[in-house]
Amino acid sequence: MKPLKSAIFLAFSLLMAACTPQAVTESDIPxxxxxxxxxxxxxxEDFYSLNGTVSHNQENLVFSPATSEVLAVHVKNGDVVLEGDILIELDQEAIEKQLEQTKKSLDLAYVSYNSASERYKDALATLERTQQLYDQGAISKQQLEQAQLAASNSPVTSARLQYEQTRLQYENLSETLEDSSITADAPGTITNLGINSGDMVQAGSILCKIIDDSTFKLELKVSENVVQHLALGDEATIIIPVIDSTYTGLIVEISPTPGLNSKLYPISIHFEGDSTVKSGMYSEVVFDLSSGxxxxxxxxxxxxxxxxxxxxxxxxxxxxxxxxxxxxxxxxxxxxxxxxxxxxxxxxxxxxxxxxxxxxxxxxxxxxx
Missing domain, CATH: 2.40.420.20 (conserved putative lor/sdh protein from methanococcus maripaludis s2 fold)
Known part of the structure; x- marks a missing residue:
């Protein structure tokens, strides 16, 4: 019995201790x-970024003024040229033959234009007489409409256009005959040249490009929420990751209207680059829209x-x-x-x-x- 009494006493003591109030410290307050x-x-700060593709700011196409054989090519791709430098020489004999044929076409176009003009004058005179007869009730309205249709000046316009085009072609060939050398219209770097001496080229065909590889551009489109914060001359930061380079560009064009079938406004940015910048490179363009x-x-x-x-x-x-x-x-x-x-x-x-x-x-x- 004695061990049982001891256990009961111990349990009672623990219970009383638990029920005795304890002092509350400051650390206990939550x-x-x-x-x-x-x-x-x-x-x-308010920054807005877009992605774009770099292209050359200026590309001059070099066309062949005549159908002719290439006598000499004085440049190659990558060459830097100045305005007036000789690029390609054409065969003068072939140009002379084209000039003779073009002169015949020009004479025919002139005759055709004069004939169309005479027919138009006659048709106008006929229309005036027909109108008078119609007003007198002598002919039907259908006859009047036929006379009006015959008095159209469309044939004259077409003949004049054909004559002007042929005349311009003749003048260009005449200039080319005087100097069969094709020269650079602007300074830059030769690209896309794919002809050699002895090749035949057609009139109007593209012979090469001359690019300005010192200035570049980005053509972008922005929303109405962004375009209202942009102005001509604003700066933009251009980041080209592949060459790890950053440039500063200027907004040179902002369209006053959105593009066709779009709610986005086209803008154009120009910037000066260096030899590491290439057309077609991916870039990130960052605009600072902060009020400052x-x-x-x-x-x-x-x-x-x-x-x-x-x-x-x-x-x-x-x-x-x-x-x-x-x-x-x-x-x-x-x-x-x-x-x-x-x-x-x-x-x-x-x-x-x-x-x-x-x-x-x-x-x-x-x-x-």
Missing amino acids: YITVVTDLVTSGVV IATTRIPSLAVLKDNSGYYVFKVTGEASVRQPVSLGFDNGYFVEVIDGLMPGDEIVVKGQQFIRDDIETKYIRRDEE
Whole structure:
């Protein structure tokens, strides 16, 4: 029985100890710790980026002025030329034959044009007489309409156009005959040259290109929300990852209307490159749409929202109070404060979602974290 009594006494003692009130220390009171910071004044940066493909700003096509045999090619792909440099020489004999044939075509076109003009004058005179007869009731309306149709000047217009085209061709051939050398119209680098001495080339065919490899362009399309912030002369940062290079370009063209079947506005950017930049390279174009004006701003993560709107917790003394705010542009890092706060105010920027009236809050300044 003695061991049983001892066990009962021990259990009773433990029960009484559990029921005895204990002193409550400060460390036993629940609390939360939040981080605060001062409201600042600064620019809320707004960057917008697009992807594009680099191309040469200026490409001059070199055409063959006549159908002829190539006598000599004085350049090769990659050569740098100046304006007026001789590129290709054509066979003058072949050009002379074309000139003779073109002269015959020009004479025929002139005769055709004169004939069409005479027929048109006759048709006008016939129409005037027919109109008078119709007004007198001597002929039907159908006869009048036939006379009106015959008095159309379309044949004259077509004949004149044919004559002008043939005349222009004849003049070009005459100039080519005087100097059968094809020269560079602008300075640059030769590309897309694919002919050799002895080849036959057709009139109007492209012989090569002359590109300006010092200036480049990007043709982009932007939305209406972006185009309203852009202006001619604005700078853009151009990043070309493959050569790990960055350049500054200028907006030189902004379309006042969106493209066909599109709500996007075409824009053009020019920039000066170097020998590492090549046409066709992928690039990222970054626009700074910031106003450049310093405003009251706070970290975006400091803002809370409920049914009544946006708010933050403003620190006053040893407490924090709910402070409604009106917000402007938000770039994801900082947000513009239009109303509700001033630079120098202290707000909670971390842990604010846990603040409650029934829990003590301890404050740590961000620079003391």
